[in-house]
Amino acid sequence: MSAIVMRDVRRAFDVVKGSAWRMNRRVQQFEALRGVNLDVSKGELFGLLGPNGAGKTTTIKILTTLLVPTSGEVYLNGLDSVRNPDQVRSRIGYVFGGDKGLYDRLSARDNLRYFANLYRIAPGQQRRRINELLEMLSLTDRQNDRVETFSRGMKQRLHIARGLLHDPDIIYLDEPTNGLDPLAARDVRDIVRRLKHSGKTILLTTHYMFEAEDLCDRLAVIEGGRIIAEGTSKDLGALANAGPVVRAEVSGGGAQALCRALEDRADVVNCHLEPLSGRELVTIRFAAQTEVEASRVVGEAAAADTGVKLLDLQLREPTLEDKYVTLVSQSRDKESA
Known part of the structure; x- marks a missing residue:
């Protein structure tokens, strides 16, 4: 059964040419996605590859309900994401990493407690769930320390914990090892493997080809707003000849x-x-x-x-x-x- 389905998804943006305050102002349309089709099975770890500006970010934003497609259909675990965005959001987790998205002055535990309240997790379940994630991501010893004292790798693990608080069925990992040192990146990849083995559906974007080949069951390459190839690494080799x-x-x-x-x-x-x-x-x-x-x-x-x-x-x-x-x-x- 499919966890993620995109059918002929298109997304256009208005682009202003010239000064917005002058007579030569012109508005043109730019198509970021030009008929994207994807089908990701439940429990699959799927990689989305593509150069900068190819449409990866727009695709992720649509799949996480941050953008509405101009046309086409998007289904996540059978739910129409355009018509049922609130129901979809309760079933997905988004891990984007970096320095944004966490509160440096708060401890790791307080960060997770804050986001658990946003996810409307019952107070009786919060403590148990937060303890599970701190243990899973090897943050228990630093749970009461301010995030501003964390290394980048530790912050990335906390980002993952935040994205897993509500136990989502589908997880989007947007370049989760970008900027990490080799040891921290290896730790994150081990976490991704454990999530896959637990039955989660994962869509991964990365610029590290060795990482995609190591982790992903199948891959898709997006370029110019279109999926130009899809399959295993061996399939892509055959398609590329x-x-x-x-x-x-x-x-x-x-x-x-x-x-x-x-x-x-x-x-x-x-x-x-x-x-x-x-x-x-x-x-x-x-x-x-x-x-x-x-x-x-x-x-x-x-x-x-x-x-x-x-x-x-x-x-x-x-x-x-x-x-x-x-x-x-x-x-x-x-x-x-």
């Missing part, structure tokens, strides 16, 4: 010319140049190509440019990040064609 990735170390000052020559090829998705000490690293993402053929193409392109000396060449299988970059690049090429 992603080939091997070649990393070539070169010297001689002709790396930019080499990149331009390779990007003219139809089987090359993109070519990235990174300066190193005394040399340059060229990363080439191929589509629909074998490792042997990809090596030959790069070797011949380097040999054809007398200004480039090939020092080292390595190949690897495409990661989720490579598949994601390929899908977004292909989508943008189609839009501009």
Whole structure:
């Protein structure tokens, strides 16, 4: 059974062009979402990936009832979120993290007590629920300390506790490990896994591809207000027709010319140049190509440019990040064609 359903959801905003106080003022419509369709099963951990400005935030705001779609339908556990926003809000939790959303002068326990009152949790249940969450998120020892004394990782755990106070069926995690150190980020990922194993439905947004691949059952890539790919990491690789990735170390000052020559090829998705000490690293993402053929193409392109000396060449299988970059690049090429 589906926990989250979006059917042909669109959201347009009015954008003012020119000065609001002058005669040349013009109002244009910008479509942030252009027919989004999603279907997330109950108990699934679903990842929503996309570049900045692709429509992720607008999608999350609609799913959390903070925005009403211009058109389309949204159902959360069978409830129409537009017609029944209050009922939907009692069943969802939203964790956005960062420094906002908590009261620094209050203790961790007082923060949770305050938000429990907003959720209208009965006084008799509050103490038990808050104790459970403080224990679950390893905050019991610091429960009476002011939040202003907490590290960023501890604040993030408190954000999660706040989002779980009313025991929601669906949890939205908006970049929950953004800005955390590696140890704190690993702790948060462990918490996310435990929530999934407890049967919660989770929609996760993140810019960390390794995190998405590690945690999510399925993924969707949004670009330009549309879902351009959906499925497992393996499915995305097939949809992108992603080939091997070649990393070539070169010297001689002709790396930019080499990149331009390779990007003219139809089987090359993109070519990235990174300066190193005394040399340059060229990363080439191929589509629909074998490792042997990809090596030959790069070797011949380097040999054809007398200004480039090939020092080292390595190949690897495409990661989720490579598949994601390929899908977004292909989508943008189609839009501009």
